[in-house]
Amino acid sequence: MHDKFVCDELLKHISEYVDGTLREDLCVQLEEHIHSCHNCEIVLNTLKKTIDLYQGTSDMERSLPDDVRSRLFARLDLDDFIEKS
Amino acid sequence: MSEIQTNKETFSIEALQAGDRAEFARMMDHFSTPIYRLGLKILGNEQDAEDILQETFIKAYRSIENFEGRSALSTWLYRIATNEALMLLRKRKPALDLVLEDDDEGDIEPHEIVDWCCLPEEEMLSTESRIFLEKAVQELSPSLQLVFLMRDVERLSIKETAQILEISESAVKVSLMRARLRLREELNHYFGVKLDIRKVRNA
Structure with a gap:
């Protein structure tokens, strides 16, 4: 088991690391730690996967249903533009 | 992003x-x-x-x-x-606290380490899993939920998310970190069980 302090430190930066916005020196520290701490490696990978899954499901989503769109245009008195999609 | x-x-x-x-x-x-x-x-x-x-x-x-x-x-x-x-x-939900900053409830530390990344894609993206994913987001507090949806689902920038919610960029980053870790923890339980089932089946 690794130093819990180090693992907790990692947790604080993990989100920015995933976004690619973490300061470079911290990135290096984090990557060094990950190499030697299997648990943190799993936390990092499952965090990335979590974000991927949410982005994946959102990409698969359909666009606005036609009936919802029609009612929106009608509500705004813009029925005459419904055809132009 | x-x-x-x-x-x-x-x-x-x-x-x-x-x-x-x-x-x-x-x-x-x-x-x-x-x-x-x-x-x-x-x-x-x-x-x-x-x-x-x-x-x-x-x-x-x-x-x-x-x-x-x-x-x-x-x-x-x-x-x-x-x-x-x-x-x-x-x-x-009248009882809900809708303060959009200083969200600090609950802990986000990983409790158990399960590597569920190896589960097949079709299992992670099944209808059942997707319903679970959506429910998990809805159960976040509004401050975490909104930041997560804007950043990781709608893919807005940190800056735009901060402008929409009228909070600081650092508050966005903190909420995003908490939301992500909390969701990871939820998925950990959910997919951890799936992983166990597979192991038993394949034993």
Whole structure:
């Protein structure tokens, strides 16, 4: 088991690391730690996967249903533009 | 991370403010899908999402002349939509605390280390799993939920998310970190069980 302090430190930066916005020196520290701490490696990978899954499901989503769109245009008195999609 | 696609489209603010209905219709077509989706994810049902969608554009139509262009049009629309969603959320769950900063409840430390990344894609993206993913987001506190939806689902930038929610960029980062770690923990339990089932089956 690794130093819990180090693992907790990692947790604080993990989100920015995933976004690619973490300061470079911290990135290096984090990557060094990950190499030697299997648990943190799993936390990092499952965090990335979590974000991927949410982005994946959102990409698969359909666009606005036609009936919802029609009612929106009608509500705004813009029925005459419904055809132009 | 990429900027949201909607930023690429431009609309004539002058035309919108002059009451150009065709331009408004074009703008509505452009933004209605992400706004409907956001409402759907926050409130969790289609009727509320539709109400949010309609109210957002009614308010936008009425107040477009006051739009000063200090933020992007998309930011302005998202802000209206978010306020509508929060109002509805207050109605639905009156006990909810809707403070958008200083969210510090619950711990986010990993409790158990399970590597579920190896589960097959079709299992992680099954209808059942997707329902679980959506439910997990709805159970986050509104401050975490909104930041997560804007950043990781709608893929808005930190800056735009901060502008929409009228909080600081550092507050966005903290909420995003908490939301992500909390969701990771939820998925850990959920997919951990799936992993156990597979192991038993394959034993």
